Amino acid sequence: MRRKKTSNLRWIENLSxxxxxxxxxxxxxxxxxxxxVGAVVHCAGIVHAASxxxxxxxNAENTKNLCEAxxxxxPGLKKFIFISSQAVMGPxxxxxxxxxxxxNNPVSDYGLSKLAAESEVKKILCGKVPHIILRPAAVYGPRDKDIFIFFNLVHKHFRLTAMTKRFLQLIYVKDVANAVTSCLENKKTDNNTYYLANSAVYTWSEIGRTISSSAGVKTIPLPVVDFVFKFVTIVAESLSYITKKPAVLNRQKIIEMLQQYWTADTEPAKNDLNIKFTSLEVAxxxxxNWYLSNKFF
Known part of the structure; x- marks a missing residue:
């Protein structure tokens, strides 16, 4: 389901x-x-916005509309699966x-809006339609443009290193898809909320080293102080004001990025969804290689 006829269907145009x-x-x-329809997987929403x-x-009002619809x-829908975000929990x-x-203690409007959306799902569908809320950590994989910065730097023989150690979890995009499939077929998941992530916790430096090793590319550390991120944000938001397009890197996204810990309990997901999360080394x-073959570099 796409919002505009101008949407880029490049990656799905050959699917039935x-x-x-x-x-x-x-x-x-x-x-x-x-x-x-037999089930709804609600993954529509925005990650970047100007206000x-x-x-x-x-994220919230449209979710409410969909649940009411x-x-x-x-009313006999078998499943309603809502893709939320780890941003809901806060650091x-x-x-x-x-x-x-x-x-929950979200630190951004994005996190607050997804939490509000979760509330609408529960309030409207509870006791009427089986629903599941999935909260993925930072998602990466083919076609992603946010975590892509780590891969792009590795390709240029650098690995991003924050001067302050920060710890986070990641999830490979296909694992999110597998989680959705599992929920569709598994009644044990009904009316539950799950954090989705590989249980391994990484620093930014470790992510860069792992990608470098997996790609077989020699890299040198690129130390970055917090001020650099804040400066880049000012530039990005200034350009956003001129172009009238939301900045990918804004002040709220930086607030999320600069939290020291983003770690959640993934055991319930592993147990109930019966999926094995792909390691960062493999994914x-x-x-x-996908970025390389599709000329993203």
Whole structure:
């Protein structure tokens, strides 16, 4: 389901799919989109926006519309799967990983909007339609443009190194797809929330070294102080103001990036979804070679 007819369908144009063009803010379109379907996987939303209102409209209000549409025209829906984000939980601390039952403390409007969307899913569908909320960590893999910076630097024989150690989890994009498939077929997951990530915790330096080793590219460390990220953000937001397009790297994204710990409890996902998360060593080699063969460098 794509919003605009100008959307780039390059990567899915050869798949056997039915396309419906519209806006999830349009209730009639939402109803038409979910009518006569067996399950809904709601992964639409925005990661970059120019304002708080844009985040909440795209991520929370549209999710509300979709859930209400399900109850109106497809009350017998077998599953509603919502792709949320680890950003909902907010940073963790050094002593333990965050569990689903812990208090959420998002530090960005994006995280707040996804938390609001989760609330709509639970409020509207609870007790009526089986629903699952998935909270992926930072997603990487072929076609990604956010974590791509690590791969691009490695290709140029550098590896990003933050002067302050920060710890985070990652998840390979195909593991997210496998988690969705598992939820579709597994009643044990109904009405639950899961963190999705490889349980391994990395620093930025370790991510660079792992990609470098997997790609077989010799690299040297590229130390970056926090000020550099903040300066780049100012430039990106200034350009965004001129181009009228949301900046990929904005102040709120930097606030998320500069937290020391982003670690969550992934055991429930491994146990209930019965999936094995792909290691960074394996997935980074696949991803690097994909970027290389598709001329992303």
């Amino acid at each position: 799919l039915e396309y419906r063009y519209g806006d999830l803010g349009d209730k009639k379109f939402s109803e038409a989109a979910v009518k006569d 708080r209102n844009e985040y909440f409209k795209a 399900v109850l109106k025209v497809s 963790s601390d050094a002593s333990s990983v965050k569990k689903v039952t812990d208090k 980074s080699e696949i991803t690097y």
